[in-house]
Amino acid sequence: MSDDGIRSDWATKDFYKELGVAKTASQDEIKKAYRKLARANHPDSHPDDTAKHEKFKAVAEAYDVIGEPAKRKKYDQAREMFSRGGFPAGAGFGGGAGGFGGSVNLEDLLRDRAGGGGGFGDLFGDLFGGGGRARTRAPRATRGADLETTATIGFTEALDGATVSLRVSSDGACATCRGTGGKPGTQPHVCPTCDGAGVVTASVGGGFSMNETCPTCGGRQLVYDDPCPACHGTGQGRATRTIQAKIPAGVKDGQRIRLRGKGGSGDNGGPAGDLYVTVKVTGHRVFGRKGEHLTIDVPVSFTELALGAEIKIPTLGGGPVTLKVPAGTPNGRTFRVRGKGAAKADGSRGDLLATVEVQVPSSLGAEAKQALEAYAAATADTRLRSGLFEEAK
Known part of the structure; x- marks a missing residue:
């Protein structure tokens, strides 16, 4: 393994042969061959078979290159160039037809960082994710974090909709250095660890390597000798802002609303x-509220339910309506007043559900008491609770 994470013998490996496919095989044929070999040699299925472990790693290495069209194209180009030179891995390039004059070390070619692009360093850097001439890439754009907050609104506002002001705090660019991480007034330079690539190549064992974010610059490609005194070089700060949020009509208690881009x-x-x-x-x-309907408990007297009555009840945001209570209405019955409930998504409204509840007076005047006593005497033969005893048996 070279310092740049490139194995100099990769150029002489035949990945097509490793997967058992022709050089002209389609990407689907390559994928099928890889899956078949991977299943047959997977370490989980053969925990004690070292040979199959090695075969599995070789198959995975081959598929990582020719299984991706862009990498496969560069691999084919590299194989063709190296076949013309006719040299072994790690040795010098000899002269000859299609070869290079003089003796050139392969590692030097792979690590060549001087001059323009187009050499083996560029080719293998693209192919294997490291090595070659390091090229500065534009920092990757990343989406901002999702935030959570709460808003408390009134009962009527929930029905009609409202616009509320919300104070939102979030991580953002440091106000002092504007996210650069450097002390204001100083200039950055290319990160010496990753040479401005923003990533470094790390070995993960078994002949494999992978790219990871540069620990020195954090992927920003540039570093400052003097870090920002406010954020200590992180480029991050805490920002608080006020936004206007529109709460839609008909929102329910506990409902979660998503505001895109806020x-x-x-x-x-x-x-x-x-x-x-x-x-x-x-x-x-x-x-109260029950989905798209409003609810109201209406106090009534025993005589209103027994004899029947017309009573007025309020509506939310409108004038009163008359509720016709038929004679003999039982306590707890719910009446429906259409169109006096909460707003629906289509612009219509739900209903008002009015439940009548008998109110027992805490005290009675002499005349009322006499009237009730007369009523009790008149209905003394009514056995209201006889059914309880029969059912209890």
């Missing part, structure tokens, strides 16, 4: 995240 700001031109608002709705002294 979350944390993205990095390097990336889009902002979303803001999730959990709505808390305060109660009402008179009205």
